[in-house]
Amino acid sequence: MRGILVTGALGQIGSELVPALRERYGADLVVASDLRMSPSGSDQAEGPYAHVDCTDPSQILEVVRRHEIGTIYHLAALLSRVAEEKPQVAWTVNMGGLYNVLEVARQYDCAVFSPSSIGAFGPSTPRDQTPQVTIQRPTSMYGVTKVAGELLGDFYAARFGVDTRGLRLPGLISHIALPGGGTTDYAVDIFYQAIRYRHYSCFLRPDSCLDMMYMPDAIRAMITLMEADETSLTHRNAYNVAAMSFTPDRLAQEIQVHIPDFVIDYEVDPVRQAIADSWPRSLDDSAARTDWGWAPDYDLASMTADMIARLRGKLGGPN
Numbered sequence: 515m516r517g518i519l520v521t522g523a524l525g526q527i528g529s530e531l532v533p534a535l536r537e538r539y540g541a542d543l544v545v546a547s548d549l550r551m552s553p554s555g556s557d558q559a560e561g562p563y564a565h566v567d568c569t570d571p572s573q574i575l576e577v578v579r580r581h582e583i584g585t586i587y588h589l590a591a592l593l594s595r596v597a598e599e600k601p602q603v604a605w606t607v608n609m610g611g612l613y614n615v616l617e618v619a620r621q622y623d624c625a626v627f628s629p630s631s632i633g634a635f636g637p638s639t640p641r642d643q644t645p646q647v648t649i650q651r652p653t654s655m656y657g658v659t660k661v662a663g664e665l666l667g668d669f670y671a672a673r674f675g676v677d678t679r680g681l682r683l684p685g686l687i688s689h690i691a692l693p694g695g696g697t698t699d700y701a702v703d704i705f706y707q708a709i710r711y712r713h714y715s716c717f718l719r720p721d722s723c724l725d726m727m728y729m730p731d732a733i734r735a736m737i738t739l740m741e742a743d744e745t746s747l748t749h750r751n752a753y754n755v756a757a758m759s760f761t762p763d764r765l766a767q768e769i770q771v772h773i774p775d776f777v778i779d780y781e782v783d784p785v786r787q788a789i790a791d792s793w794p795r796s797l798d799d800s801a802a803r804t805d806w807g808w809a810p811d812y813d814l815a816s817m818t819a820d821m822i823a824r825l826r827g828k829l830g831g832p833n
């Protein structure tokens with residue numbers, strides 16, 4: 515088997531995807547890479563690590579050649595809040611990085627996983643049970659790069675035969691690495707603050723309903739999609755996947771089941787609120803279920819119980 519390269523590996527997803535891939539395929543076969551230097555002693559130190567800036571094609575080319583890479587999980591990107599602050603940089607990293615990865619994949623016959631997002635939809639998209647194929651006119655720079663990325667992946671598959679695959683991921687909730695500056699980050703921050711201080715000040719309105727998923731389901735979805743028979747993939751790039759939908763108010767109630775004196779209040783960030791108001795409340799993921807057997811394991815109650823148990827172990831503090 516040829517090697518697997520993960521770009522942006524030190525981020526929220528990569529911190530859990532790399533160990534999962536190493537467990538499945540062997541530590542030596544999975545090369546973690548990021549713009550940042552790998553902290554020694556981290557999980558990323560359990561196998562090969564390379565410093566790769568995806569905006570520099572020669573750095574991607576060099577690591578693909580040296581490690582005989584056959585599959586690239588391309589995670590390097592700026593998330594929605596950061597992309598709104600720095601739209602020009604977001605275009606360079608999100609689009610330039612993906613273009614460079616696809617070009618190397620074309621030359622070295624690599625398969626590519628590239629995540630899209632609920633951010634690929636916009637205010638004119640139906641917000642409930644958002645269909646697999648529907649209007650995509652996002653108004654954020656993040657969304658623009660996500661739609662363009664879906665199309666670029668389709669183009670490389672159709673024109674050059676590159677095996678490109680992708681998921682439209684909801685907001686991801688996890689307890690290993692903190693999220694990197696998105697609109698759905700509140701759904702992670704709230705757990706840390708609830709355990710530490712029994713209080714959280716939320717940057718979205720109490721009724722902002724969004725599609726969400728627990729990280730173990732997301733990691734399984736990525737690996738399952740990449741292992742699926744190519745002939746069964748009717749949408750290859752950007753399958754809707756869904757697990758749960760909730761508002762900050764509903765999540766706070768679920769946390770109160772475990773931490774009864776937890777209190778939430780609201781200090782709305784208008785930039786993230788505007789982005790959230792343009793995103794789906796729930797996705798129709800029937801194509802992923804039919805084509806490659808997608809089904810989530812975690813709902814709101816089981817995710818919340820697991821997050822609290824694991825973060826109590828990690829952070830200590832009162833039970």
Ligand code: NAD
Pocket residue numbers: 521522523524525526527528547548549550566567568569588589590591592593607611629630631632682683684685686687692693694695696698
């Ligand atoms: P993150 O911000 O936590 O991590 C991104 C990583 O990319 C960081 O470690 C950063 O150092 C690295 N990076 C930035 N610029 C780089 C460059 N030029 N070259 C190499 N590395 C660079 O992001 P994440 O949450 O792990 O997301 C990964 C991918 O999944 C992104 O495409 C994101 O849009 C997508 N996604 C994430 C979520 C989510 O909720 N986390 C949801 C939907 C889609």
Ligand code: AKB
Pocket residue numbers: 593594595631632633656683684685686695696697698699
């Ligand atoms: C963000 O909020 O930017 C991400 C995403 C849903 O794409 N978490």
